[in-house]
Amino acid sequence: MNLGPHAAFILLSYGAAILILAVLIAWIWLSHRALKRTLAALEERGVTRRSDERRKYR
Amino acid sequence: MTALAALFVRDIRIAVRVGGGAMIGVLFFLTIVALMPFAIGPDLALLQRIGPAILWIGALLASLLALDRLLTADLEDGSLDLLLMGGTPLELAVAAKALAHWLTTGLPLVIATPVFALFLNLDLTATAAVAGTLFVGTPALTFIGLIGAGLTVTLRRGGILLSVLVLPLAIPVLIFGVAASNAAIVGPLPFGTPFLILCALTLVSLVVGPFAAALALRQGQD
Amino acid sequence: MALIDLANPSRFLSFVDRVLPWLTGATALAFAVGLNQVYLAPDDYQQGATVKIMFIHVPSAWLAMFGWTVMSVAALGTLVWRHPLADVAAKAAAPIGAAFTLLCLITGSLWGRPMWGTYWVWDARLTSVFVLFLMYLGVIALWRTIEDPSRAARVAAILTLVGAINIPIIKYSVEFWNTLHQPASVMRLDGPTIHASILIPLLVMAAAFTLLFVTLHFAAMRNEILRRRVRTMQLMQAQAAPGS
Known part of the structure; x- marks a missing residue:
């Protein structure tokens, strides 16, 4: 594919798009993993939310 | 005297007494x-x-600087x-x-403008064009700022956030205020067109500002 | 499952867990088709190959506005129905919308360099997107300043709605201001002259970007719900701790 005289700008824009979206996706995914881990740790220590108390006394 | 008039008079009295800070805006x-010529050089043609x-x-x-005290003092006492x-x-x-606030901070700016224009x-x-557009435009700045003041009043360091929130909303007022002034001085455009739009912006802000600020105050409490 | 059931955060979580793989797959597929179309699209007779930047610039501009629309609808949900899920939706949309707005600005200025000769021109459209970006940052700053999530949601909702009223006014003012200072715009996309060979890849890319937005928004909403659970549990743990 011939990108003409301004190939650098086209590649830079696509690079910027990939970079920004990758950072966004990574941020959401990594914080999801971290949250899951924190929740599991809290539950292991026996902390429950009010709506979960039924489960606790079962 | 009705409650509203009492509130209005009280706010003006607080602003003009010692420590009220009505004139600090003008000083700012x-x-x-005075700083501008130091930044861009004493070229009178360019300054003009x-x-x-x-x-x-x-x-x-200057009107942004004064917004901080619009509601904060009332929250504190x-x-x-x-x-x-x-x-x-x-x-x-x-x-x-907000009206009392404009009379004590916005109106002095308008009155001082002819003096500063000499510089x-x-x-x-x-x-006359700048003073006229400021006279019409500064109420819009105060009433748009009222929204920001209502949103940030309960925050501890709300001052900077207030400026960040309010300035983008004030862009149209700035555009049409400067455009109308320039139209009166050089511009190919008649003065009336941007000036009337500026008036419309002010009228809209007079309506939207109090409603949004009251909503923000009610929702922000608890 | 009825739509109303989604209003329950736990049900919403299981719904997202079920839907997210499908959405991710659909997004990947749409991007594969779209990028292939972009690869095959002919060059513009005026702009040459730089027209390829448009295929990411225009969808991000669309999502920049779509993001604020999502936030405004969620803001109505917050203020009118006081619904916690609306709070979550509004908060999750802000950084995603800001990211697409930033992408729109970056690609716009990279497009401007070959077309205008400079990276930044105070062009009406770029300038209004820039103001929109500032407003996104303001909303995010407001979210991050208020600690109590439900109060933050209500305050941010008011700012979002005031912004929604103001965005058309800002857009109009900036266009007026621009005609005063810069008589002719170099970049012209609008108008009926756009050719189908460019329009179809553009639409496919817009659809792919929108799917990506929806996927990310769902995932971010799930994160936000989990974050609130963690917060509640930590508060309860602190309350239950001895010596309190």
Whole structure:
């Protein structure tokens, strides 16, 4: 594919798009993993939310 | 005297007494205008050309600076709670407060403008145009700022956030204020077109500002 | 499952868990088709190959506005129905919308360099997107300043709605201001002259970007719900701790 005289700008824009979206996706995914881990740790220590108390006394 | 008039008079009295700070805005305005030649050089022709813009930016920043005290003092001494619980509609109460605030901070800026215009080598038409647009435009700045003040009043360091939130909303007022001034001085455009749009912006902000600020105060409490 | 059931955060979580793989797959597929179309699209007779930047610039501009629309609808949900899920939706949309707005600005200025000769021109459209970006940052700053989530949601909702009223006014003012200072615009996309060979890849890319937005928004909403659970549990743990 011939990108003409301004190939650098086209590649830079696509690079910027990939970079920004990758950072966004990574941020959401990594914080999801971290949250899951924190929740599991809290539950292991026996902390429950009010709506979960039924489960606790079962 | 009705509750609203009492509130209005009280706010004006607080602003003009010692420590009220009604004149600090004008002083700030003067400082900004005095700083400009140091930044861009004492070229009178250039200063004359961008004079309206300098005056408008100065007025915008000066009225922004004063917004912090629009509601904070009332929160601190508890009178904001009285306003929230009182029988007067909160929208009217904050509108009266904003009006008093404009009379003590916005109007002095407009009155001082002809003096400051001298420093920038503006002629009579230009001075009148800038003062006129500021007279019409500064109420819009105060009432837009009222929204930001309502949103950030309960925050500990709300001052900077207030500026960040309010400035983008004030862009249209700035655009049409400067455009109308320039139209009167050089512009191919007749003065009336941007000036009337500026008036419309002010009228819209007079309506939207109190409602949004009252909503923010009600929702922000607890 | 009825739509109303989604209003319950736990049900919403299981719904997202079920839907997210499908959405991710659909997004990947749409991007594969779209990028292939972009690869095959002919060059513009005026702009040459730089027209390829448009295929990411225009969808991000669309999502920049779509993001604020999502936030405004969620803001109505917050203020009118006081619904916690609306709070979550509004908060999750803000950074995603800001990211697409930033992408729109970056690609716009990279497009401007070959077309205008400079990276930044105070062009009406770029300038209004820039103001929109500032407003996104303001909303995010407000979210991050208020600690109590439900109060933050209500305050941010008011700012979002005031912004929604103001965005058309800002857009109009900036266009007026621009005609005063810069008589002719170099970049013209609008108008009926756009050719189908360019339009179809553009639409496919817009659809792919929208799917990506929806996927990310769902995932971010799930994160936000989990974050609130963690917060509640930590508060309860602190309350239950001895010596309190």
